[in-house]
Amino acid sequence: MSDEFHMTVSIPTDDEGYILLQCEHCGTFFKVTPFDIEDGGVLHIFCPSCGLTSENYVTEDVIELAMRMIKNKVNDMIYDAFKDLERHNKRNSIIKFKAGKRPKHETEDPIRSGIEALEIANFSCCRRSAKIKPLLKMTGAYCPFCGVKNYEIE
DSSP states (O other): OOSOOOOOOOOOOOTTSOEEEEOTTTOOEEEEOHHHHHOTTOOOOBOTTTOOBOSOOOOHHHHHHHHHHHHHHHHHHHHHHHHHHHHHTSSSOSSOOOOOSOOOOOOOOOOOOOOOOOEEEEETTTTEEEEEOHHHHHHOEEOTTTOOEESOOO
16 A cells, blocks of 8 residues: 555636635735746746735635545545455454444535636736736736736736
8 A cells, every 4th residue: 555645636717717816914815827827937926915925825715625635535545444454354363353334525526716806907017917806906916926016907
């Protein structure tokens, strides 16, 4: 049995191809494209509201789904180990061991793109776009790709 396992959590895009992110400092939601996140020219993602960078922009929905998936996988691994122990102890053993029923899995509902009240803002400094709150678009926002405060957002 391997000590490692890999899981993938799929984060969906909205109709325009943006994924939802959340700043761990101020809690602001915003959206950028997966292409922009994976681009080697973008060193950090800045929050359009507070202008800070974060180690993690994953939303609570993604974390909750990942935790459910991990819990289900770990419960399966523990049950399989107990089942193996049950099989090995059946043969001429003084100690009897019964694994019992397989644990019930928690539901792993797919993530929805959510929060549609964001508007596309074009940042001329980086020639990229992001979806931000309409209020930030009016008052000025930090560019998610370079961190420059931009007051004239298209």
